[in-house]
Amino acid sequence: MHKNTLIEAVMAGAGELTRFFNTRFKISNKEGVNNLVTEADHAAEKAILEVIKEKFPDHYILTEESGEIKQDSEYKWIIDPIDGTVNFAHGIPICCVSIALEKNGEVILGAVCNPNMKELFFAEKGCGATLNDTRIHVSEQTEVLKACLVTGFPYTYINMENGPLEIFERFIRKGVPVRRLGSAAIDLCWVAAGRFDGFYEHKLEAWDSAAGYLMVEEAGGRVTDLKGDKFSIYQHRLLATNGKIHDEMLDVINKRKEL
Numbered sequence: 056m057h058k059n060t061l062i063e064a065v066m067a068g069a070g071e072l073t074r075f076f077n078t079r080f081k082i083s084n085k086e087g088v089n090n091l092v093t094e095a096d097h098a099a100e101k102a103i104l105e106v107i108k109e110k111f112p113d114h115y116i117l118t119e120e121s122g123e124i125k126q127d128s129e130y131k132w133i134i135d136p137i138d139g140t141v142n143f144a145h146g147i148p149i150c151c152v153s154i155a156l157e158k159n160g161e162v163i164l165g166a167v168c169n170p171n172m173k174e175l176f177f178a179e180k181g182c183g184a185t186l187n188d189t190r191i192h193v194s195e196q197t198e199v200l201k202a203c204l205v206t207g208f209p210y211t212y213i214n215m216e217n218g219p220l221e222i223f224e225r226f227i228r229k230g231v232p233v234r235r236l237g238s239a240a241i242d243l244c245w246v247a248a249g250r251f252d253g254f255y256e257h258k259l260e261a262w263d264s265a266a267g268y269l270m271v272e273e274a275g276g277r278v279t280d281l282k283g284d285k286f287s288i289y290q291h292r293l294l295a296t297n298g299k300i301h302d303e304m305l306d307v308i309n310k311r312k313e314l
Contacts, residue, residue: 056110057130057156058179061166064106068136068152069170071099076171077146093144096120099136099152107132119262131157133288135262138167139238148172153240155265155288162288165266167240176244176270184247184273193276193297194249199226199307200314202252202300205234205242209258219257222308229314243267246295247274253296253304255281261288271295281308 075095100120107116111132116124118134132154137143139150148171156164163180176191178184184191196202204226208219226233234251236242240263242254247270265288268278277298278286283305286293296304306312 057164060107060110061154061156061164062175062177064103064132064134065152065154065166065168065175067102067106068099068134068154069168071095071102072137072143072150072152073170074098076143076148093137093140095143096137096140100134103134103136103152103154117261119260129159133157133162133261133265135240138240138263139236142237147237149236149238149241151238151240153262153266155269157265162265162269165269167244167266167270169241174244176247176266178247178266178270178273180269180273182273184270186244186248191248191274193247193271193274194252195299196252196297197299199253199300199303200229200231203232203234203250205236205245205251205254207235207237207239207242207256207259209256217308217310222255225307226314231314239263240267243295244270246276246297247271249274249297253294253300255294255304255308256292257281258291259293260291264288264293268293268295277301279305281305283309 113126113128115126115128115131135153138153143150151167151169153167155162165178167176176186239259244267245251246254271278278295280286281292281294
């Protein structure tokens with residue numbers, strides 16, 4: 056029942072993403088430069104909430120645009136109606152709907168749909184991860200120097216030591232390809248699918264990472280914070296890899312090793 060509702064909800068959101076994509080729509084700005092929200096974000100969120108509330112009206116909901124709908128429930132739905140809104144607003148087809156279901160503080164289901172590429176990623180705790188119903192696995196790469204990485208940059212920069220640009224430079228100066236797609240949920244799913252070997256970012260919210268984090272772990276990968284400690288979707292910093300390059304990436308990120 057939960058899985059069916061999750062799939063129905065993510066496809067409802069994806070239908071709105073498709074309906075608005077490459078059309079004229081209203082765009083406004085949240086905190087920070089280029090931190091956009093569009094008419095389509097709100098339409099996708101509305102469609103998603105209608106599905107979930109009809110099936111589970113007593114469940115807790117956390118969604119990027121509307122915030123929290125608090126309920127006394129062991130279940131929490133965590134929703135990003137459109138992840139990669141800047142891409143979406145510019146007609147770049149790397150954007151998606153991301154929804155996760157948490158039970159008693161543990162993410163048990165996740166789904167990410169990019170209708171532009173006709174890709175639906177799904178993961179269930181303890182049961183693996185799939186892309187369009189085909190099982191996926193992380194890559195076999197064992198060396199960071201030979202890896203293909205992906206990252207993102209926060210909209211609001213904090214002048215911190217060892218920040219996003221400093222770490223980015225550390226990799227690219229050694230010739231390591233580091234991509235920047237603009238959708239953390241897709242970044243994580245592409246690590247799970249073995250397209251990328253690793254992903255790191257400094258400032259993610261729960262709706263950015265919840266579904267993709269489960270995807271990586273269920274595809275055989277490893278997810279921690281940037282210090283190597285246990286990851287929580289409610290803290291901002293994340294490193295997700297195939298597991299084989301994880302410790303080496305932590306060493307580079309934390310200036311314990313040079314490539």
